[in-house]
Amino acid sequence: MSDSRLFKILYYLLKNGTTTVKELAEIFEVSTRTIHRDIDSLSSAGIPICTSRGRHGGVYIMNNFILDKSVFSAEEKDQILTAINDFSFILDEDTNDLLNKLSAIFNTNARNWIEVDLSNWRYNKPSQDIFNSIKFAILDKKIISFEYYSKGNSTYRKIEPIKLLFKNYNWYIYGFCLLRNDYRLFKLSRINNLKVLDDKFERCDETSSIVDNAFYNQNLVPVKLMFDKSISYRVFDEFDKSEIEIDDEYLIVNTNLPSNDYLFSYLLSFGSNVELLEPYNLREEFKKVIKEISRKYFTL
Template structure:
């Protein structure tokens, strides 16, 4: 208990700068004599604490003091705080108090380098709430239920053990064990509707490599070769890894990328309009050709 109290005294002094022995005694529910003994212990350990009398006086710590700075390099301190900022931005529980204490210890108050909003642009509050429900269900190991719309617009009711949120291929997915299908499944989050968290716990380990474990994903993967017009250079470099891109002599791009074959992929290709040509595979080329013809009929 004394060790914990000593560390917390340091945190309080770093935060409040000056505090009276009486206030510390009330906070820790100990005697003022005990607080003064603690101050002696801290001073003996090399913590630069001093006392001042009179109005506004009390117990203080020397300004700009950083506790045990020699234990961690500047880069290590920044790495720790950035990691905590990342967790805090995702609303991971109980990170704010730790982040505040370490920021004080490292003398890096006000450091806030990241903000995370999982929902897509233009989404409603319900979409943001969906991610919050999924996060809490994953962390607390609670079952969830929802209606799911497949790429073929089929609606099914699911009861799922949520295991992980995944961002892949410009989309968010939920990975979990579906009790309806009695197997691991990957669900596109935008197709999840009427989501509810149940007060029913589950126990299940996550497979090491969920993409190789998921037969659903393996069976739907397709490698596309696209020729894209130079006017779309900004999208090419935004949306594809550099190793996927080959620049042609005429300024166009050949892009080779592996994606899940579904309606999203067809729509994604069509979003390039007349600035894209599918070189491979032939069956995707034919599907998009049919969709273009069907779309054209609406304007004739």
């Protein structure tokens, strides 16, 4: 007897209502005797499947069984279906089938009232093959290896993968790097030639606090920025309103940013529409960066 077939019969009855033994036998390519045995098995498991004879008879599940027996409220069912639908981009390609099955089991329809797309406009989500490979490596506790591009060069890494994270519009893999002998974050878009190795690891996942703080344990410094109002749409997109002061010509932002390469590259993304006012030492360093860029484009 196939447990998979039992579930499919249950799913078919939930979705389609009344059917016949003959129809089920044809759909699942088994004998009517086998279908009768399957129905008995489902009934023994507590599923109230009824059979009746006559022109309007057939095989069906008692009305309202799912709602009466479910441990979820109607609101919880909607939350589950919505969560799966709106994060389907990180699930397997069978997500639609999963949604249909859960909708039938919950005796409700998935409400597609919101769509969540965590990628930005320019870049697509990470390769599904890479994402799935890392996901299964995490679940199977298998070491992964890859070539990683950072600051103008590439290094070969082997890590014990722990968690996939989405932060600041980018996907990262967090794990224990065997090259650095420490926990590290790696941006998926910088990974090349990913391989899932046969080697397994036994390291316990005791790093939740480290993961939570990985993005915040950077050297943040208070900065004062002045933006042209022509770029105000981006300023309000990327900074909290409490950090923004508005005057007649400019937007003044007082915030904290990492004092590393990210700061200057981030400011440069605003072109000539931003000026770093404070702190003075970073302003002077930024001026040097701008001069070096200008020198590359200088012609006689």
